[in-house]
Amino acid sequence: MNTNMKFPIYLDHNATTPVDKRVLEAMLPYFTEHFGNAASRSHPYGWKAEEAVDYAREQIANLIGADPKEIIFTSGATESDNLGIKGVIDMYAKKGNHIVTAVTEHKAVLDTCRNLEKRGLAKVTFLPVNKDGLIDLNQLEDAITDKTVLVCIMYANNEIGVLQPIQEIAKITHQKGALFMTDATQAVGKIPVLVNELGIDLMAFTAHKMYGPKGIGALYVRRKNPRVKVTAQMDGGGHERGMRSGTLNVPGIVGFGAAAEICQKEMNEEAKRLKYLRDKLENALLQIEETYLNGHKTQRLPHVSNISFKYVEGEGLIMGIKDLAVSSGSACTSASLEPSYVLTALGVDSELAHSSIRFGLGRFTTEEEIDYAIQHVTKAVHQLREMSPLWEMYKEGIDLKSVEWVQH
Amino acid sequence: MPYSDKVLEHYNNPKNVGTLDKNKKNVGTGLVGAPECGDVMRLQIEVDPETGIIKDAKFKTFGCGSAIASSSLATEWLKGKTIEQALEIDNMDIVEELSLPPVKIHCSVLAEDAIRAAINDYRIKNGLEPINEKA
Numbered sequence: 001m002n003t004n005m006k007f008p009i010y011l012d013h014n015a016t017t018p019v020d021k022r023v024l025e026a027m028l029p030y031f032t033e034h035f036g037n038a039a040s041r042s043h044p045y046g047w048k049a050e051e052a053v054d055y056a057r058e059q060i061a062n063l064i065g066a067d068p069k070e071i072i073f074t075s076g077a078t079e080s081d082n083l084g085i086k087g088v089i090d091m092y093a094k095k096g097n098h099i100v101t102a103v104t105e106h107k108a109v110l111d112t113c114r115n116l117e118k119r120g121l122a123k124v125t126f127l128p129v130n131k132d133g134l135i136d137l138n139q140l141e142d143a144i145t146d147k148t149v150l151v152c153i154m155y156a157n158n159e160i161g162v163l164q165p166i167q168e169i170a171k172i173t174h175q176k177g178a179l180f181m182t183d184a185t186q187a188v189g190k191i192p193v194l195v196n197e198l199g200i201d202l203m204a205f206t207a208h209k210m211y212g213p214k215g216i217g218a219l220y221v222r223r224k225n226p227r228v229k230v231t232a233q234m235d236g237g238g239h240e241r242g243m244r245s246g247t248l249n250v251p252g253i254v255g256f257g258a259a260a261e262i263c264q265k266e267m268n269e270e271a272k273r274l275k276y277l278r279d280k281l282e283n284a285l286l287q288i289e290e291t292y293l294n295g296h297k298t299q300r301l302p303h304v305s306n307i308s309f310k311y312v313e314g315e316g317l318i319m320g321i322k323d324l325a326v327s328s329g330s331a332c333t334s335a336s337l338e339p340s341y342v343l344t345a346l347g348v349d350s351e352l353a354h355s356s357i358r359f360g361l362g363r364f365t366t367e368e369e370i371d372y373a374i375q376h377v378t379k380a381v382h383q384l385r386e387m388s389p390l391w392e393m394y395k396e397g398i399d400l401k402s403v404e405w406v407q408h
Numbered sequence: 409m410p411y412s413d414k415v416l417e418h419y420n421n422p423k424n425v426g427t428l429d430k431n432k433k434n435v436g437t438g439l440v441g442a443p444e445c446g447d448v449m450r451l452q453i454e455v456d457p458e459t460g461i462i463k464d465a466k467f468k469t470f471g472c473g474s475a476i477a478s479s480s481l482a483t484e485w486l487k488g489k490t491i492e493q494a495l496e497i498d499n500m501d502i503v504e505e506l507s508l509p510p511v512k513i514h515c516s517v518l519a520e521d522a523i524r525a526a527i528n529d530y531r532i533k534n535g536l537e538p539i540n541e542k543a
Binding site for chain 2 (some may be wrong): 023093165312313314315316319320339349350351354373388389390391392400403405
């Protein structure tokens with residue numbers, strides 16, 4: 001086979017992305033030549049580093065339509081989620097202590113909220129989602145009380161790519177006098193995310209999901225209408241306008257900036273191309289009997305597809321498609337045997353949740369790779385179904401729900 | 409998670425995948441696990457009525473690679489054994505043979521359960537008491 005494909009084909013871009021070579025090139029001088037501390041004011045090493053950080057801050061602010069001063073650098077989206085939520089609860093403790101979030105949020109949001117709840121610092125409402133993965137706006141409105149200081153709803157879900165109606169959520173939140181925060185880790189750099197148009201007050205995002213390096217992220221904190229402040233969660237030198245201490249990761253920030261600029265320039269074309277490839281993959285796989293798409297069909301990121309292959313177990317399937325690097329909603333690898341909480345929240349049967357695979361396409365995914373993936377997955381599903389007692393029972397017309405299973 | 413070579417070998421070339429006629433008197437069928445737990449094994453044995461020796465064994469499994477490998481290995485071991493010998497197969501033998509990691513031990517337990525369920529189905533069909541306790 002004459003091919004440029006590198007195996008296994010990487011289709012897990014919602015987990016992380018490779019660093020774009022252009023990004024790496026921009027970063028390299030800041031490890032060696034320009035190694036200065038951006039906080040050193042007394043010599044050119046520091047000035048050079050500070051200049052690079054300022055430039056990157058501008059590149060990142062441009063991507064999301066913000067003012068550079070509104071970008072607070074962190075170690076990544078998990079820290080940004082922690083800083084945003086805990087920082088708001090600390091800062092606005094006099095106003096109230098109630099948070100509204102959703103059950104399908106990333107663990108960095110869910111566990112931060114649970115931690116505050118456990119320590120008696122906040123009360124949290126976890127909104128449910130419908131079968132498409134969307135929250136109900138009426139339920140949101142009802143959940144917000146005069147004690148609510150923060151509504152935190154993710155932009156795009158990491159497992160199914162579903163996009164929440166951020167603009168409407170922000171509007172309702174503001175009408176009720178609370179702040180609106182979004183974890184936009186999966187969305188920034190992939191689709192247009194403009195903080196002013198959408199009414200976002202705080203936003204967590206990270207470089208490594210947009211072809212930048214790992215270990216550098218940001219929290220957007222609005223400065224005007226309203227002016228938002230968060231209480232620092234680490235004590236130290238008072239960097240980042242006193243909200244996040246710690247010597248700035250200059251090469252990481254430079255890479256983050258370069259990645260943001262490339263995304264801004266190429267996003268529209270890239271999204272179009274990836275949507276075409278994603279749809280090609282998805283349509284072909286949904287042609288296979290008894291396969292189901294998880295999450296909203298259209299209100300979704302262009303590069304992700306989460307599909308359940310009924311009667312085939314996800315981890316077994318991943319082993320069968322060893323030429324692809326994908327991830328599964330089945331957590332059979334952990335001892336718990338619990339399937340994905342996101343899929344479960346959508347009302348997906350545990351059996352179907354165990355049979356799910358997430359395909360995440362990216363900047364360097366080719367049509368040749370997608371064609372290969374279609375063949376490879378289709379073949380593996382057929383082979384595993386030949387081996388599946390559930391498939392045989394289904395074919396014999398036995399209702400699996402009527403079977404008395406011997407639970408373990 | 410990396411799999412052992414033996415798990416990979418059984419997964420890629422599973423032995424004895426298939427279906428025996430469950431209505432035959434000398435065929436015992438065991439179906440264990442549950443779809444919502446992510447593991448279902450069906451294991452069947454065909455016993456020679458003259459000698460009492462298992463002359464054929466087949467399986468079908470819905471589950472991860474270790475579950476498929478455990479059932480594949482179980483069918484290989486069952487063939488040529490008497491019912492009494494088959495009852496001696498212990499899940500830890502499977503763990504050892506396939507080098508299963510601790511999180512996959514439940515796959516071997518399921519395979520042992522499937523063996524016992526198939527044997528009991530055969531015994532009941534032939535007017536014998538099911539065996540409840542471990543041999």
